[in-house]
Amino acid sequence: MYRKFALVTLLFTQLMFAQETPKEEEQPKALEEVVVQKENKTFTNKNGNIKVDVANSILSNAPSVIDLLEKLPKVIVAPDKQSLSIIGKGSPLLYIDNQKADMNDINSLAMEDIKTIEIINNPSAKYEASGRAVILITRKFSKREGYKVSLTENVAFKKYFNNYSAVNANLKTGSLEFKANFNYNQIKVWESNGNTFSIPAFDIESQYLVTAVTDRPQFIYGGGLFYKINEDDYLSVNFSRTAQDDDFAITTDTFNRDGIEINSINTLNTNTENRNHTNAFLNYNHKIKSLGVDLFTGLQLTSFNQQMEGMISNDFNDVGYELAQFRNQRFGIDVASGRIDIEKTFKNEMKLELGGLYLQAKANTFFEVITANPPAANQSIYFHKEKNIAAYTQFSGTYKKLNYTLGLRAENTIVDGKYQAATEPTVAKNFINLFPKAQFEVVIDSSNTVSLNYAKTIARPDYSSTSQTSTYINPYFVWSDNINLNPTFTDEIALGYQYKDKSIRLAYYKITNPVYYSASYDNNQKLLTFTSKNFELETNLNLELTLPFKYKFWTTMNVFSASINSIEDESALINKAKPNLYYYSNHIFTLPKKMELYFTAWGITKQQLGIFERTPIFTMNAAFSKTFHKNLICSISWNDILKKITIRENFVINEVSSKGVYFTDSHSVLLTLKYSFGQIKKSDYKEKSIDDNSGRIK
Secondary structure, eight states: OHHHHHHHHHHHHHHHTOOOOOOOOOOOOOOSOOOOOOOOOSEEEETTEEEEEOTTSGGGGOSSHHHHHTTSTTEEEOTTSSOEEETTTBSOEEEETTEEEOHHHHHTSOGGGEEEEEEESSOOTTSOTTOSSEEEEEEOOOEESEEEEEEEEEEEESSSEEEEEEEEEEEEETTEEEEEEEEEEEEEEEEEEEEEEEEGGGTEEEEEEEEEEEEEEEEEEEEEEEEEOSSSOEEEEEEEEEEEEEEEEEEEEEEEEETTEEEEEEEEEEEEEEEEEEEEEEEEEEEETTTTEEEEEEEEEEEEEEEEEEEEEEEETTSOOEEEEEEEEEEEEEEEEEEEEEEEEOTTSOEEEEEEEEEEEEEEEEEEEEETTTTEEEEEEEEEEEEEEEEEEEEEEEETTEEEEEEEEEEEEEEEEEETTOSSOSEEEEEEEEEEEEEEEEEOSSSEEEEEEEEEEEEOOOGGGGSOOEEEEETTEEEEOOTTOOOEEEEEEEEEEEETTEEEEEEEEEEESOEEEEEEEETTTTEEEEEEEEOSEEEEEEEEEEEEEEETTEEEEEEEEEEEEEEEOTTBOOOOOBOEEEEEEEEEEEETTTEEEEEEEEEEOOEEOSSOEEOOEEEEEEEEEEEETTTEEEEEEEESTTOOOEEEEEEEETTEEEEEEEEOOOOEEEEEEEEEEOOOEEOOOOOOOOOTTGGGOO
């Protein structure tokens, strides 16, 4: 046995370090081309905006774009991988080639197509008003006309086995270019959380531990057609769709004491769900040469549908399961939008940009609960309509050593929400808002730059919040959506200094109507509800230091962010806010024989945020990759090596004390094989999303 193991080890070592076998003497060949390559830095930094060279580093071997993003500085991916946030910025806008995208587009993007990823801290007025930060993904294209096909197989060992398969194809001939992708993912998701509640006013103590395991076959496919009319004009059509079926069971163990009454309950909630997301758009770009103006127009249609059925049974005090209720929930949203952008560059390098957007969205939700004992049925239907009309102007240029960008965006939003059985609207809003943005940069010399930024932004509720979706945890506790959320407004000012590629940035922001989860108890129903709620105020003072470094074969990026953040609301117990530190350190070693080694570690110290208190987080990741004959890449990676990502959060709201714990399934080993063949000549494929609100569909 030991001899066999040694033989396998020897063969593997020889394969990893193999040199090409010497060939017989060949006749001299004429050189077709000479390629001069420069050494690229994996990370570059400008005033706190971090750009990552994915294509030329081990990061290109990540199993998916989401797995790649969670390894980048300041990016935090949710445990369910359905959303992400930027430290100190909240949810970012997502762009692919300067085109608006959402998580569905990110999930369907091929890793081998990515050239760079940029994390932009100070997006201009050209981006929609909800942009406090932008993640900009730029794709790469080869320089040889023809075709390219990429096959990817990724297996992940977590608590359960997961498999991801993908085929991506590009074809370019003359002025016509076609792209297509197909992904099939067989995913098994494990999720778990627990909480301990105390409600002194009613002499109640309760605690639970819930676990959910989901089987999720997922199909992601799409295609696009790009036609280059001439050097400046093009027409493009794009389509993408994600479809998945979920079968999942939620099991909950609960202890509940209400006065002298004590119950131990086991809850079984079996569910089936199907959801699909479809996105299609048509773009046309035209250069008016007589005026020196670039004109872009586009139409976009987006649809999302979700249907879920569940059966809930409870076992009180080990006497046997008894049927409690059935739940049927449906949610659908359709969004149509049109956009126009005009750009004029003057001879003195000043640039004027103008644009407008019209968006219309319609959502409907159906929610039904059928209880078994006593027999009863309750159902409600809710309709939501929203219109958004936006216009922006932006002017940028240079005066001596001063670079400046000034922008203003105006948006008119009209919202109507109504229950089918109601005679009057439940929600009726019509408001106009202005969003100024300004950026000034003083270039002292080739090594020193000082910058000042100001921005006012908005964050609107996701369209899914218009649904009446409710998750049954146990007979005493539910998670629920809130149809009455108001937009969140943020004012932010930042001062930065950059020396070569190192930077330091001091920022202050104030948020009105921030959204967090809140708790409320209804004694008549004996029911505790967690739901999203607008709090009164949030303030943050942040000092951030960004330190990239490269020495020979070693590249490292380090980010340190110290902040003091306070959240306030009259419904909550407010404690003194205290400083916390976010730290990130990434190390990439480029080794001989086309091998790369990668280590990263990041964490957050204890957070005391006025209302919320969160325990520290720390995690480490590693990866190793080897390229064989340019076309085959093999890699192995380890995520959350120390199994340290467990989130704990405590708060007191509406006299309900909550001590929650949220477990993640982030500890994993991943094996990836990528094989590509064929090449494409210089590609002109472009697409530009026109729906500024597509990210609100979740």
